[in-house]
Amino acid sequence: MKYLSEFADPDLAALLLTDIAETVTRPWALMEVCGGQTHSIIRHGLDQLLPAEVELIHGPGCPVCVTPVEIIDQGLEIAERHDVIFCSFGDMLRVPGSSTDLFSVRAGGGDVRVVYSPLDALSIAEEHPSKQVVFFAVGFETTAPANAMAVHQARDRGLTNFSMLVSHVLVPPAIEAIAASPDSRVDAFLAAGHVCTVMGTAQYEPVAARYRVPIIVTGFEPLDVLDGIRRAIQQLEGGRAEVENAYPRAVRSDGNTVARAMLEEVFETTDRDWRGIGPIPMSGWRLSAAYREFDAELRFAVHDRRIEANNGCRAGEVLQGVIKPNQCEAFGVRCTPRHPMGATMVSSEGACAAYYRYRRLGEVDFDHG
C-alpha cells in the first residue's frame, strides 16, 4: 500500500458521496482549515460533487498567507543586510511585504536562498562562518518540529552565526477565534490532519464542547476529505458536536510525543497577529527563553516599519471564509500568481492560488440535480 491511489479510488468516493447525500437534510457549512485540503477539494472538484446542502468554506490554514506583514518587513530588512544570508522556504519569496518582497531583495543583491529544510540553513551557517545566516521560520505545528530541531542543533553545535526569524502560528486558537466570532457561518470544522499528527487531538475537545461544533480530524486525499465531510454531516444531523479522527493512519490521539517534547523545550506561546484576520491571543509560538539568543528579531534589532497600503486585495475576507476567491474583483485580472496582490495568490496552500490553478475563474454554475 502506498496510501495515495487507494485513497483516491473513484468507486469508494461514489459510496461516500451517496452516504453524504442520503444523510443530509438541510444546509450546513463546513470549514476545511488547511490550505492543503482546499487544494485537494478544488483540484478534484469535490465541492462540485457534494449535495447542494453542503457548503465548503475555505479556512486560514496557509502559513505564508497569515504571516503578519510586519514580520515579513523585518525579514526584508534583515535580508537586505550585506553580512546576512537569508534562508526561506520557497513560497515566501514572492509574498509582498509593505513595499517589496524577498525576490526583489535578491534581485537587488541580497543573498536570499531557498532551502528545503531548516537543516540546510544550518549547513550554510557552518560553511559561511563570516556571515550571519538567518532562517525564516514560518508555519503551523507541522513545520515546527523541523524548525525546533534546527535551533536546538545550532545551540548544540555552538553556532553563533545562526538565528531564526520566528512567526509560527497555531491552529486550535484560530479555530476557536472563528467559532467564537458572531459572524461565523461555520457549523463544523475539518481540522488539519498533519497538524494533529504532531500535536494530537486533545486540544480540540474544549473547542468542540464550548461552541457545539463537530471537529473532524481530516486527511488530504479525496477519500479522506469526503470521509471528514461524511462524519461532520452525520454529527450535525444527529445533533452531536464531538472531536472525531477520520485520519487514523497518520494521527494518534497524543500526536508525536517525541516532537511535542522538543516543541515544548524550544518554543513558548505568544499572541500573534494573523495577516488578514487580526490578533488572536496565544495563537503563535516564539523561541523560549533558553533559545532567545537565536531570535533574529532581537539579534538585528529590527522594528515595525509597517506601511500597509490597501491595494484592493481581499485576502482577509478569503482567509476568514467570508468570500470565495473568485468573488474578488481583482482575482485573475489584476491579481495572478505571477503578479500577486496578496499572499493567498502566492502560496501553494493559498485558496486564491488553488482557484486560479484549477481554473475556477468565475462563479461556478452547475446543476446539483
Added chain:
Amino acid sequence: MATADFGGVTKTICLVYVPEASIGDYTIIHAGFAITVLDEEAAQASLDLFEEIGILESDTDQATP
C-alpha cells in the same frame, strides 16, 4: 538521517522524531523531517469502512422499495 523515496525522487531526511521507523516504512515528511510512520492497519481499516458504507447502502436500497 535516512534516504526517502518520494515516488522516484530521493532526498535525505531526518528520522529523529520517528525512532520506531524501519526500512520500507511509509512516512509523512515536513520540511525534511518525518513526523509519523503511516499505520497500515489503520489505513486498511479506513478503506474497509468505506466498503462497508457501500454494503449498508445497498442493503438500505433493497429494503426500501
